[in-house]
Amino acid sequence: MTSFHKNKIAIGKLSNAVQRIKPSGIRRFFDLASTMDDVISLGVGEPDFTTPWNVREASIASLERGFTSYTANAGILELRIAVANYLKKFKTDYNPENEVVITVGASEGIDLALRAIINPGDEVLIVEPCFVSYAPLVSLVGGVPISVPTSIDYEFKVSAASVEDKITPKTKAILISFPNNPTGAVMGKDELEAVAQVVKKHDLLVISDEIYAELSYDNKHVSFPAIESMWERTILISGFSKAFAMTGWRLGYVAAPEPYAKAMLKIHQYAMMCASTMAQYAALEAIINGQEEMEEMVVSYRQRRNFFVKSLREIGLDCHLPGGAFYAFPSIVSTGLSSEEFAEQLLMEEKVAVVPGSVFGSGGEGHIRCSYATSMEQLEEAITRMNKFIQKHASK
Known part of the structure; x- marks a missing residue:
């Protein structure tokens, strides 16, 4: 059978919802960069730190002790207790027995939350620019994603007025992420x-x-469920990937009032059974004994942020000072290029990988995302190459 006929058969069997979803714009540039030599990647949102040794050792020890079976569906109780205790520093209070569920990354947590509360046709407000998975996940559960755009004029914060402007009788929930x-x-x-x-x-x-709560540089993070009257309305998503340098471990958690937590757990039981046992023991060590390493990472990120944003401004790219996470989001409007054109040409001509802002939704066009979770040496070289690129195109 020819590949044409095989593809025709496959496409005919696919879900309409899946066919409507576009592949991740982040991965496209990452995959392209991976085929090239001498590329400086500012594209993927991943710490350049290795998971601390004591955390890795805890996972190894769990294997040596034979902890290779399934855990409770919600995760090992010790870890849920540790998560609940940890969240108290953000002035939130959850019962570890029935209000915390350990998930396969924060990404699964977002999926569980949406599947637990959204009926077909429900509208979900999404504050944009945002992580690329939000709108597709809403669509996959039959919901309708509604963009609430933000802009540089308000430092990409969302206003109450802009939220209210998008509300209709079909609005069920709002999905927000700060640090963004x-x-x-x-x-x-x-x-x-x-x-x-x-x-x-x-x-x-x-x-x-x-997920970026710990990576707040100038002010202490304010957790949404800690706002008055919001605990009972909020599903909190977080995890270990960013602050604890554990992206590949794929471990996150959801914390929510019991009715929501129980609904998410029900889905998690069927979809995942439980998160990786070995990863859970690593996370337990990280959340109990990983604060010092985390703080060292935050200090390093702050230094890189300050250098990188200052340097972007010096080479002619306007950029607000990000208060958290590890991304700069400079404007490239002055170059006359679209964000897609800028990112692709920068990669091909100067071998610097960034992500076009357009992949992050409304308000992202005219910007690029640059991750500064890489070494100062790499950031300095990236700025040199970007400056060369901008000067070359400015002269045309």
């Missing part, structure tokens, strides 16, 4: 409280992705 990927924007308590008033007024639920 890709902009690095953070929201203060007063700003979150204003959004919370709209949430309460319209009886909405909130999915708050706080």
